[in-house]
Amino acid sequence: MTGAEILIECLRREGVKVMFGYPGGAVLPIFDKLYDADIKFILTRHEQAAAHAADGYARATGKVGVCIATSGPGATNLTTGIATAYMDSIPLVAITGQVKTFLIGNDAFQEADVTGVTRPITKHNYLVKKTEDLARIIREAFYIASTGRPGPVLIDIPVDVQQKDVEFIWPKEINIRGYKPTLFGHPGQIKKAAKLIAQAKRPIIYAGGGVISAGAHQELKALAEKIRAPVTMTLMGLGGFPGEHELSLGMLGMHGTAYANHAIMEADLIIACGARFDDRVTGRLDAFAPHAKIIHIDIDPASISKNVKVDVPIVGDAKNILGQLIEEIKKLPDTRDWLKTIEQWKRRHPLTYKDKDDGKIKPQYVIEQLYYLTKGEAIIATEVGQNQMWAAQWYRYEYPRTFISSGGLGTMGFGFPASIGAKVGNPDRQVFDIAGDGSIQMNIQELATCVCNKINVKVIILNNGYLGMVRQWQELFYKKRYSHTCLYNPDFVKLAESYGAVGIRVVKKEEVCSALEKALSIDNTVFIDIHIDPEENVFPMVPAGEAINRMIGGMA
Amino acid sequence: MKHIISVLVENKPGVLARIAGLFSARGYNITSLAVSETLDSETSYMTMVVEAEDERVLEQIKKQLNKLIDVITVTDFTKREHVERELILVKVNCSTKDKEKLETVLRKFLGKLIQHKENIAIIEAVGEQEQIKNLLESLKPFGIRELVRTGRLAIAST
Ligand SMILES: Cc1ncc(C[n+]2csc(CCOP(=O)(O)OP(=O)(O)O)c2C)c(N)n1
Ligand SMILES: [Mg+2]
Numbered sequence: 001m002t003g004a005e006i007l008i009e010c011l012r013r014e015g016v017k018v019m020f021g022y023p024g025g026a027v028l029p030i031f032d033k034l035y036d037a038d039i040k041f042i043l044t045r046h047e048q049a050a051a052h053a054a055d056g057y058a059r060a061t062g063k064v065g066v067c068i069a070t071s072g073p074g075a076t077n078l079t080t081g082i083a084t085a086y087m088d089s090i091p092l093v094a095i096t097g098q099v100k101t102f103l104i105g106n107d108a109f110q111e112a113d114v115t116g117v118t119r120p121i122t123k124h125n126y127l128v129k130k131t132e133d134l135a136r137i138i139r140e141a142f143y144i145a146s147t148g149r150p151g152p153v154l155i156d157i158p159v160d161v162q163q164k165d166v167e168f169i170w171p172k173e174i175n176i177r178g179y180k181p182t183l184f185g186h187p188g189q190i191k192k193a194a195k196l197i198a199q200a201k202r203p204i205i206y207a208g209g210g211v212i213s214a215g216a217h218q219e220l221k222a223l224a225e226k227i228r229a230p231v232t233m234t235l236m237g238l239g240g241f242p243g244e245h246e247l248s249l250g251m252l253g254m255h256g257t258a259y260a261n262h263a264i265m266e267a268d269l270i271i272a273c274g275a276r277f278d279d280r281v282t283g284r285l286d287a288f289a290p291h292a293k294i295i296h297i298d299i300d301p302a303s304i305s306k307n308v309k310v311d312v313p314i315v316g317d318a319k320n321i322l323g324q325l326i327e328e329i330k331k332l333p334d335t336r337d338w339l340k341t342i343e344q345w346k347r348r349h350p351l352t353y354k355d356k357d358d359g360k361i362k363p364q365y366v367i368e369q370l371y372y373l374t375k376g377e378a379i380i381a382t383e384v385g386q387n388q389m390w391a392a393q394w395y396r397y398e399y400p401r402t403f404i405s406s407g408g409l410g411t412m413g414f415g416f417p418a419s420i421g422a423k424v425g426n427p428d429r430q431v432f433d434i435a436g437d438g439s440i441q442m443n444i445q446e447l448a449t450c451v452c453n454k455i456n457v458k459v460i461i462l463n464n465g466y467l468g469m470v471r472q473w474q475e476l477f478y479k480k481r482y483s484h485t486c487l488y489n490p491d492f493v494k495l496a497e498s499y500g501a502v503g504i505r506v507v508k509k510e511e512v513c514s515a516l517e518k519a520l521s522i523d524n525t526v527f528i529d530i531h532i533d534p535e536e537n538v539f540p541m542v543p544a545g546e547a548i549n550r551m552i553g554g555m556a
Numbered sequence: 557m558k559h560i561i562s563v564l565v566e567n568k569p570g571v572l573a574r575i576a577g578l579f580s581a582r583g584y585n586i587t588s589l590a591v592s593e594t595l596d597s598e599t600s601y602m603t604m605v606v607e608a609e610d611e612r613v614l615e616q617i618k619k620q621l622n623k624l625i626d627v628i629t630v631t632d633f634t635k636r637e638h639v640e641r642e643l644i645l646v647k648v649n650c651s652t653k654d655k656e657k658l659e660t661v662l663r664k665f666l667g668k669l670i671q672h673k674e675n676i677a678i679i680e681a682v683g684e685q686e687q688i689k690n691l692l693e694s695l696k697p698f699g700i701r702e703l704v705r706t707g708r709l710a711i712a713s714t
Contacts, residue, residue, distance in 0.1 A: 119574060120581050124625040127570070144625060178566065178628045302619035305612060 003131040003162040004029040007095070008037045010138040013170065016066050018042065018057065018424055020050040022077075024070020026097025026110060029162035042424060042453055045445035047074050049417035051081020052443070055090050056418025059404045060379055061425035062215065064146050068095040072110030075156075076117065080411060083121040085152040087408025088236060089213060091145040092152035093138075094122075100160040101129060114156045123151030131164040136171045143174045148181030149300040150213055181299065185314040185321035190328050192312045193271075193295045198331035200269035202291075202338045203229040206252070206281075209236030209407070210274015210298060210318050212400045217241065219322035220273065226326060228335045230342055232260040234275050235392055238403040243396035244376075249342070250351070253281040254542045255389045258554035259345040261542070264289055265549045266341075272296045274318045277307040278408075283548035297321050349555045351393055353536075360533040361509050363387070363462045367394035369513050370432065370460070373520070378430040379404065381419035383439030384412045385469035387462045389538040391434040413442025419457045420449060430458070430520065437463040437489050447499035450525040458519045458526045461492055464534045472537045476552070496527035506530045558587060559614055560633040560640060560710045563602040566626040567593060574624055575602060584608070584617050588707025599628065603709050637713040643682045643706045646692070649699035650677035658698060665691040676701070 001009065007030060011019070018040040023031045034041055044050040047069040054065030065085075069078050075096040085092040099108040104127075115127045124144050126137045134157070141153040197203060211220050217240050224231050224247050231241045232249040241248055252260035264270065270292045275281070282288040285307060296303075296310040297318055304313040314321050353364040367390050370378070376396050381404040382388040388405055397403045404422055406414040419433040433440075440461055450457060462468075467485040474482050493503030502524050506515045512530065519526040539553030549555075565571050572591060579586050585607040593600050608614035614632070621630050633640070650658050650672065658677060662669055666687060671678040677698075681691050685708070692700070 115570060116573065119570075119577050176625060179625045300623070302616065302623050306616060309612075 001168040002029065002165050003134050003157065004033045006131065006134050006166075006168050007138065007157070007162070008033045008039070009168060010135055010170070011039060011066065012037075014064070014138070014142045016064070019066045019068060020044055020053040020057070020421065021068035022047045022050055022070070022074060024074045024097065024110070026071035026074075026099060026159050027068060027095075027162075029159065030068065030095070030097070030157075040424075042420070042449065044417065044420075044449050046443060047077035048080050048413065049420075049443045049446045049449070051078045051092070051094060052084065052411075052414050052417035053421035053424070054092055054094075055081060055085045056381060056404055056421030057425040058085075058090050058092055058421070059418070060401050060422035062401065063425070064091045064093055064142055065421065066093050066095070069097070070110070071097045071099055071114070072112045075114040076112055079118060079121065082118055082152045082154065084406050084409045084411045084414055086121045086123070088209060088406065089150050090152065091150040093141050093145050094152060094154040096154065096156050097162070098127065098156045098158040101158045102160075104158065114154065118154050121152070122154050123149075125154040125156065127156045128158065128161050131161050131166045134161065135169060139171050139174055140176060144176070144179060148179070182301075182316045183320055185297070185316040185324050187324075189312055189314045190321070190324045193314060193325060194328040194330070196269055196293055196295060196312060197227055197271070197329055198333055200333045201335070202267045203227060203269040203271060203333060203335065204249075204263050204267040205229050205231040206234075206264065206270050206272045206275055207231055207237040207240045208234040208273065208275025209240075211237055211240035212274075214274060214299070214318035215400070216274070216319035216322050217400045219319055219326065221245070223322050223326050226329065227332055228339065229271070229333075230263055230339065232256070232264060234278070234281055234407070235405060236407040237275060238392060239397035239400045242398045244398060249346075251392055253548065254283070254544075255393065255538050255540065256548070257351055257393075258349040258540050258551055259342060261548045261551060262345055262555060263342055264292075265547070267292045270294045272298075273322065274298060276303045279307075281548075282307065283542050283546055287547035345555065353539075359509060361506070361512060361530060363390045363464075363532045363536055364394050365509065366460065366462065366512055366530055366532070367391055367434065370516055371395045373513065373516050374430055378402070378432055379419075379422050379426060381405065381415040381422055381431065381433045383415040383433065383435045384410045385436045385439060385467065386464070386472065386536075386538050387434050387436040387439065387468070389469075390462065393538075412436075412439040416440060416443050416457075416459060417446050419459070420446060420455050423455050423457050433457060433459045435459055435461045436468060437461055437465065437487055437492075438467045440492075444495070447496060447501050447525065451500040456523060456525055458528065461527060461529045463489065463492070463529055463531050464536065465489065466534060469538070475535075475537070476541075477543070492527050492529040496525070501525040501527060503527045503529060557609075558605050558607055560638075560708055561604050561606055561618065561621070562631040562633065562710060563604065563621055564594070564628040564631075565600050565602055566628065567598050567600045568626060571600070571626045572602075574626060575621070578620055578624065582616075582620060584613070588705070590707045590709055603707070605708050631712065633710045633712070638710045639713060640684060640708050640710040641682055642685065642688055642708045643680070644688055644692075645704045646679045646681070646695060646700060647702040648677050648679065648695050649675060649701060651675050654698065661694050665694055667691050667695075
């Protein structure tokens with residue numbers, strides 16, 4: 001078989017049903033085989049979107065996302081998508097073409113050192129020098145991408161390696177001696193954790209994206225209910241614990257709820273699970289959770305004690321460890337007083353916004369209506385900025401893999417292609433992209449991908465005419481000097497129509513619900529361009545570098 | 557504080573770049589690095605001296621190294637009985653009349669004269685850090701023109 005045939009056969013054996021990508025000279029042998037392969041191929045209109053779509057597919061389904069691009073500019077266009085997946089630990093296999101092996105290093109046409117460029121933004125990468133190695137490398141790539149702390153793996157394949165004919169040998173087993181992820185928690189550590197939990201008076205569970213990637217949401221719920229501890233989630237952890245649950249405190253951190261931030265600051269025990277104490281969560285580090293002992297469950301030993309000192313580290317798969325822990329805990333803490341205090345905080349300092357009768361549309365209102373209309377059952381992708389934070393705050397995520405957002409890298413332009421990937425992976429679900437008017441223009445060309453492939457996603461543009469989140473910082477911290485944050489936008493309705501999609505404009509509050517309903521009834525991609533109050537801000541907010549209980553618009 | 561770490565890696569292209577990239581991306585300091593094949597031509601040892609302000613940073617360095625797929629094992633010699641050596645080559649000024657003086661110094665500090673021509677002597681020395689420091693100190697009066705060193709190598713005692 002030729003290298004290209006081997007690639008297709010290996011992808012088939014890895015269970016790949018769909019790929020996102022863009023062709024070019026250095027991947028022609030592969031595209032020739034894709035022509036009649038049993039793999040659904042989605043041609044995006046930009047390689048960055050192919051990477052984000054594969055990423056969105058992976059986030060929504062839990063499977064490995066696959067994207068492909070040609071050498072040089074095709075590959076460099078993938079990099080933002082790869083870095084996005086890397087920061088959020090998303091399993092992705094990116095395939096790139098490379099110039100012929102004997103030309104490598106010669107500054108050949110469309111040559112770029114892609115393994116060099118992507119080294120710091122992949123979990124691992126390969127330059128395939130011999131067709132004989134291809135099958136093994138593809139197996140390893142899928143294994144590495146999807147196990148341990150997941151992440152993107154790139155395979156760079158020179159044209160002559162794709163063309164050469166060799167015997168196909170499917171490696172029976174994978175043996176990478178430098179890669180052996182820990183699966184179960186150390187029993188001694190589990191015992192120590194159980195003891196700390198039994199002694200705690202004010203425990204809190206702090207759950208991150210690791211809960212979702214490990215599929216540990218049921219165990220998390222069981223643990224929280226067993227020890228009666230409140231649960232707060234990071235942006236990446238939303239959906240890992242039901243948002244409507246009485247023990248849920250919603251999101252914590254810079255734009256978290258006041259009660260979540262207060263609870264973590266007052267807690268005497270933090271059970272961190274698949275979260276990494278990111279600076280957007282901890283705020284000022286030396287003021288973070290001063291009374292708390294910390295149990296940290298994580299698949300990645302390097303995440304533990306990186307930012308904060310941990311009392312009981314437990315390395316391993318979150319699902320296994322939570323299971324072990326639930327079994328080990330015999331004595332339960334008494335958290336009744338603690339939950340009562342938190343209940344008061346919740347009642348006195350809920351998430352709010354001021355909805356005046358001035359006809360202006362508040363973005364929070366839009367998201368709330370969307371929540372009611374979809375009964376919390378939709379998959380919500382987001383762009384980056386205020387839109388992302390409102391989507392995180394005002395929709396209640398009941399299930400894992402329903403909130404899809406670029407947390408670590410904060411990539412504008414992610415949401416729309418990611419929603420395409422999510423929809424391709426879940427054709428029967430309603431999929432939305434909650435967008436900003438700035439972000440949507442970063443991958444707006446994907447309207448063509450949607451229309452051509454009948455990928456029916458709904459894009460809600462929270463149109464404030466600004467790069468709103470940056471404008472908010474300028475308003476609060478730069479004396480309202482709005483330097484280059486005002487946008488001049490196209491007519492999004494006409495723009496959608498020009499691609500063959502549907503556009504709906506909403507300028508009155510009364511029209512919001514009917515517009516959303518109408519959008520849902522249309523069997524096409526719809527841009528819902530909602531003109532919101534242009535100067536609405538995201539609150540509460542922890543100013544950068546402050547302790548996280550010192551929130552603007554939070555509790556005193 | 558300085559620590560010697562020995563990293564057993566797959567002997568593949570790009571591995572050195574991965575390690576160098578890790579150090580520069582995360583702002584770790586590396587003082588010396590020696591790379592060579594082991595008995596098994598498929599693996600290499602990278603012996604490095606790293607500088608870490610505290611235990612936490614040292615732990616992070618080891619964990620991040622371990623995370624690389626091509627890294628097989630990481631050995632930290634800080635708390636392990638080991639033997640270490642460094643090889644240096646030094647070029648010093650030395651006229652014919654100074655040669656005897658130089659040889660006395662070398663005998664005392666275990667250096668070896670390996671070449672002497674046109675008033676330039678090339679000296680080789682192998683030893684622990686203290687020994688090498690002392691030798692270099694005693695060579696200073698001659699005028700050191702150039703110095704190359706392998707960086708420290710270490711091997712566990714058992
Ligand atoms: C690719 C990229 N460039 C720049 C930024 C910095 N940035 C963060 S939020 C934001 C504004 C986003 O504007 P918009 O999409 O309209 O969202 P809004 O905040 O108005 O809801 C910018 C420029 C980013 N996150 N990503
Ligand atoms: Mg905007």
